[in-house]
Amino acid sequence: MKLKYLLLVCCVWSVSVYAQKNTVALTPPMGWNSYNCFGSAVHENEVKANADYMAKYLKPHGWQYVVVDFLWSYDNPPGSHIGNPYQKNLYDGSFVPWLTMDKWGRLFPQPTKFPSAFGGHGFKPLADYVHHLGLKFGIHVMRGIPRQAVWAKSPVLGASGITADMIADTASKCDWMNHMYGLDMDKPGAQAYLNSLLKLYASWGVDFIKVDDIARPYHKKEIEGYHKAIEQCGRPVVLSISPGETPVNEAGHVTQNANMWRMADDFWDNWKEILHMFDYAKSWENVGGSGHWPDCDMLQIGKLSKRGPVGDERYSRFTEDELYTHMTFWCIYRSPLMIGGNLPENRAVERKLFNNDEVLAVNQHGQQPRQLYKTESAMAWYSHVPNSKDIYVALFNISDKDQEVSVDFSALGLKDGVSVRNLWKKQTIGNYKNTYTTPINKHGAILVRLTPSK
Incomplete structure (x- = not known):
């Protein structure tokens, strides 16, 4: 009888995990991301304005994700739109500025940028706002654990007696962002830390996470760690990993553990980068499918760099013909479609690019794209x-x-x-x-x- 019960429990667990894995990103995700127009300095009212626009003009055509990109726990001083917020305190080695973080070493949104997060509410109020529009909410996170949590020896939720300094790999650092250490996934408590993160994000109502500094170099064990954490968080969550180049020889692994992965480094509004993207896409030909998609990166269409991160504020530098090439290729290739421009400033040309149902059907339903x-x-x-x-x-x-x-x-x-x-x-x-x-x-x-x- 006990054996039958155990078999039943295992069967139900495996079916539920399979079901969760197969209920997200069945078609390439379509949405908006704050990075290309606001860098690290997007504010809550701007996220809401883009969500309002999407709900009114783009949702009827299948667009649904609203994603807050990086450094949302950092109170950006004027002019700081990208980069490294930390400096070591000369007196005690602590980090300045101190990012918004709870006692378990988990980062929270900075209330000066996201006022509804005040009082420890996190992103739940903003996620609720997005959900009430009939849309889905996402966030960007950096791989690993905050260095300030390691300095503070923050306890790990769900791992008795384990602190942040015991699970951090202090030799594993991002080349371009200085506020995280990698996780040593072989250490007891490392998976518990990621589990606690995803349970927190699930409690906020997060539907999508973009994990940065993880695909190049390819951190296999940490990717598996995020995948496992999503499986136990109790909420369907899309896992996007970046930046590229994700190694093509890891195709088997990444299709099992992520829903979308970057093929190249950050893509911007330059014709030569489109030509390079054609080559990256060819190398990933015939890999994408339901639940797992090679990612050409965000759509450089509309008003960009309002507050950094690359170049002056502008509409996309692509000519109109190049804009159509850009959108056409992303659609025929079935790349995820994440708009980078500030939606409320869209002109007629952007609206034509985003609301053509016959074109979007190619991205959402075309089968076996080939060169x-x-x-x-x-x-x-x-x-x-x-x-x-x-x-x-x-x-x-x-x-x-x-x-x-x-x-x-x-x-x-x-x-x-x-x-x-x-x-x-x-x-x-x-x-x-x-x-x-x-x-x-x-x-x-x-x-x-x-x-x-x-």
Whole structure:
């Protein structure tokens, strides 16, 4: 009888874990992230303004995540939008400024930036606000444990007698951010610390965490640690890891432990970076699928760098043709779509890029995206339309001059004529027998749906 009971318990546990793993990121996550427009210095009212915009204009098209990026526990002085907040106190070795942290060594949002967090409420009030709009809430976290928790020897919740200094790997440091140490996951209490973090985030209502400084170099045991912590937190949570390059030879591991992972370092509004992204994407071809997605990084579309972190405040430096190439490739490749620009300042061009349901369907429902060909001047990717013989095709002019770009239907297994629909224009262009050829501006793209005539 005891054996049957144990088998039943194990079965229920494994099914519940499997169910949780398979209820998030079934399609590429779509949302907004504060980093590209506000750096480390986004404020609660700005997050709410972007959430309000998303709920009104983008939610009907499938956009849902609102993500607060890094250093939300830091009270940014004027002009500090990125970087290293800490200096050692000369008298006792403590850290200045002291980040907002509880007695268990867990960081909390800084109330001067997030007033609703005052009194130890954390992000729950802001998450509630986002949830009431019918959206989902996410946060950025740095890998590991705060150095100030190690200095203070903060106790670890759920691990009796263990303190932060006993689980930190003080030799494991981020190259560009100085307020965390890595965790030694072989030490007793390290997993308990991550479990306590995710239980805290779950109590706030967090639906998405972006863990930074973990994919490059690839910290395998800590990635597993976050994955395990999510499984026990009692709430479905998307796990995004960054920055890239995530090692391609870890594809098997990352697909089992993360929902999305960065293929490259931070992507910005520069044409050469789009060209590089094509190569990164090719190296991860045929890896993405339901619950696990290679990530091209955030969409550099709209008003950027209002408060850092790279360059002056501006609308994206991409030309209009480059903007369409940017969005078209992210969609045909089925990358997560996380908008980097400040949504309330969107113009007509941004609205067209974000609210085209036929284009977004390529990202959300296209199957098996593949590169059809790539030359020095042109490129084509395609994916299959589910429950159909139709095929999505994205054609790119990657040269520095206007030219015609073609797709040969036989290369896609199509024959006897094809109907071509332009998805950006939402227009059926006509019927073609063997090939479709179209003029495309330099650095431009076209996205079509091919329907066999028979």
